[in-house]
Amino acid sequence: MNPEALPIRDIKPLLPIPDLSLYMLVGLVVAGLLVMVAGGIFLWKRWQVNRRRDPRLQWLERLERIDYGDPKKAAYIMTRYGRLLAKEKRQKEIMEQLLPRLERYKYKREVPPLDEETKRFMHLFIEMTHDAL
Known part of the structure; x- marks a missing residue:
């Protein structure tokens, strides 16, 4: 018997398989870009707000909130921020006395x-x- 003459049975044609991998890749790239843009906008706005704040104002706020009930902590805070803020002659004199x-x-x-x-x-x-500020 000639094998080429045998009828082939039970072999069905190939079924089309939907390939969504390209769409998934594009969706992930778009989602990633959106997250990166949103993060960039958030960081930009935060930087803009913090850039405008003068650190001397923050130091002065810290001095105004000193708790005089804890003298050790008050002394350390006053020394640290006082030295940073003392720029004028009179302020330096007071810090030298303090x-x-x-x-x-x-x-x-x-x-x-x-x-x-x-x-x-x-x-x-x-x-x-x-x-002075």
Whole structure:
């Protein structure tokens, strides 16, 4: 028997398989681009807002919110931001007078409460800085 003469049975024609991979790829690329654009817009707006803020105003706000009930933390905060904000001659003079007063509230485990004269110097410096800015 000739194999070429045998009729082939039970072989069906190929079925078309829908190929959506191209559409899925395009959809993922578009979604990725949208996420990147949205993220870029968010970061741009955030940068614009933060760029306009003067860091000296943030430091001054931090000084205005000092908790005088915790003298050690108040001394550290006043020293840190006071040095950054002291630009004018009078502000520098006040900081020079204030720094030795603050030294007794730093570097110790237990510290006494802030005395009134130190508080007055701190308030005076904050008011002068507020007027200067």
